[in-house]
Amino acid sequence: MESHTHHHHDEDMLSVEQAKQRVLANFGVLDAEIVPVTQAIGQVLSNDIFSPLDIPPLNNSAMDGYAVISGDTDGAGADNPVFLDVLETIAAGSLPKVKIGPGKASRIMTGAPIPPGADAVVPFELTTEMLIATVKEDDSIGILTEVSEGNDIRIAGRDVGRGDKVLDKGSIIKPSTVGLLAALGLSEVSVIRRPVVAILATGDELLEPGADYVEGKIYDSNTNTLVASVESVGGIPLPLGVAPDNAGELRSKLQQAVDSDLIITSAGVSKGDYDLVKDVLEEHGNLEFWSVRMRPAKPLAFGHLDFDKRSDSIPLLGLPGNPVSTFVAFEQFGRPAIRLMMGKAAGERPIVKATLADSIHNYDGRRVYARVRVWKDQDRGVYCAETTGSQESNILTALAYANGLGICPEDITTLGPGDEIEVVMLDWPEEIL
Ligand code: AMP
Ligand code: MG
Numbered sequence: 001m002e003s004h005t006h007h008h009h010d011e012d013m014l015s016v017e018q019a020k021q022r023v024l025a026n027f028g029v030l031d032a033e034i035v036p037v038t039q040a041i042g043q044v045l046s047n048d049i050f051s052p053l054d055i056p057p058l059n060n061s062a063m064d065g066y067a068v069i070s071g072d073t074d075g076a077g078a079d080n081p082v083f084l085d086v087l088e089t090i091a092a093g094s095l096p097k098v099k100i101g102p103g104k105a106s107r108i109m110t111g112a113p114i115p116p117g118a119d120a121v122v123p124f125e126l127t128t129e130m131l132i133a134t135v136k137e138d139d140s141i142g143i144l145t146e147v148s149e150g151n152d153i154r155i156a157g158r159d160v161g162r163g164d165k166v167l168d169k170g171s172i173i174k175p176s177t178v179g180l181l182a183a184l185g186l187s188e189v190s191v192i193r194r195p196v197v198a199i200l201a202t203g204d205e206l207l208e209p210g211a212d213y214v215e216g217k218i219y220d221s222n223t224n225t226l227v228a229s230v231e232s233v234g235g236i237p238l239p240l241g242v243a244p245d246n247a248g249e250l251r252s253k254l255q256q257a258v259d260s261d262l263i264i265t266s267a268g269v270s271k272g273d274y275d276l277v278k279d280v281l282e283e284h285g286n287l288e289f290w291s292v293r294m295r296p297a298k299p300l301a302f303g304h305l306d307f308d309k310r311s312d313s314i315p316l317l318g319l320p321g322n323p324v325s326t327f328v329a330f331e332q333f334g335r336p337a338i339r340l341m342m343g344k345a346a347g348e349r350p351i352v353k354a355t356l357a358d359s360i361h362n363y364d365g366r367r368v369y370a371r372v373r374v375w376k377d378q379d380r381g382v383y384c385a386e387t388t389g390s391q392e393s394n395i396l397t398a399l400a401y402a403n404g405l406g407i408c409p410e411d412i413t414t415l416g417p418g419d420e421i422e423v424v425m426l427d428w429p430e431e432i433l
Helices: 002-012 016-024 175-183 222-233 247-255 277-283 323-341 396-400
Strands: 032-036 065-068 082-090 104-108 120-123 140-143 165-167 188-192 196-202 236-243 262-266 285-291 299-305 314-319 351-356 367-377 382-387 404-408 420-425
Touching (some): 065 082, 065 140, 104 140, 165 175, 196 222, 222 262, 222 323, 247 277, 277 285, 277 299, 277 314, 285 314, 299 323, 314 323, 323 367, 351 367, 351 404, 367 420, 382 404, 382 420
Parallel strands (some): 196 236, 262 314, 351 382
Antiparallel strands (some): 032 188, 065 120, 082 140, 299 314, 351 420, 367 382, 367 404
């Protein structure tokens, strides 16, 4: 009987790719919002950005030095200074007051506008600036080199021209982009909004962290895992806490998800479960229960919940309850769904090929995502990977110690020491590079 049931199950099982495709078909890009530029990190531009101005706005000096007429420096050298009369000092942020005529120069700071008449800058180091205590207006300065036209001048509009398209719709905002937007004078930007992701843990056994320990209970770790994971993808987590295995409380917790874009629950999706999650969720929408050919995280629920207050329904991702299963299933299904809503490609984390130091076993033809730690063997110039502990789906320490998920494919029963393994990198700690 057991083997028959098992066999039947196998045929019903979805590959990871099939399950992912079915889930992701339900997600599209959310609408745009206008946010302060510095809050938009990781969000996607909803329009092209055109520059309202030239950057730099004016020709300006690349050095602290003297603005001169290049022709006046002809024949100048270390032993043959050409002396020019100093007209003024031009600071960054101020405008020149006087035109440079033949035999004249103005002292100029980096970033200050080039005065009319000048066509080059001579840096202090190539003048007698350093040899004299102070240079006052009406003093003269010795130029110790010839310079050609344009020397140390930054040309207006060289970086960005007024009206130029600077960033494309669909670009992801990152720290350097934030700087660029500020340079254009923008304080706000229109980006695809972040999805609100309601997170609900279910189970009578769960205690909220911070509560006094009660015999027979365990602390809810999945909520924290999911809050942090949602945030790391750029979503806005809305933790709803713990719903006990009781239909009334489960329903009322779910009502708090009414304004969310996605609901993620954990636990209560495995076959033969005592939990009420299935029943309650099914009452309020449609829900399918799948088996996915992966380990951990075989059981998965996906559907939509309807709320009286809303015309559309909200997608619901029901993850298995074991903490490592929750994490791995979020990686496969939650993370790309959030990315799609944010206007990004579903995306894949970087994969490295590593040499396995120990062994990974595959008992039943599923794709194993093993918790591994990757490091770089500096002598051989290769990545190595080692499992971080027991691979059962309740062992959270092995997950915490891992920086990647090592894949043992469906059709391979064992990977051993020395075998090559592909590892999906969860973090990319700089010390392993
Ligand atoms: P279930 O899917 O309800 O059968 O749960 C599977 C396993 O995951 C059980 O051992 C649960 O106690 C555990 N579990 C469920 N929810 C959580 C949670 N939020 N935090 C930690 N463990 C959990
Ligand atoms: Mg349960």
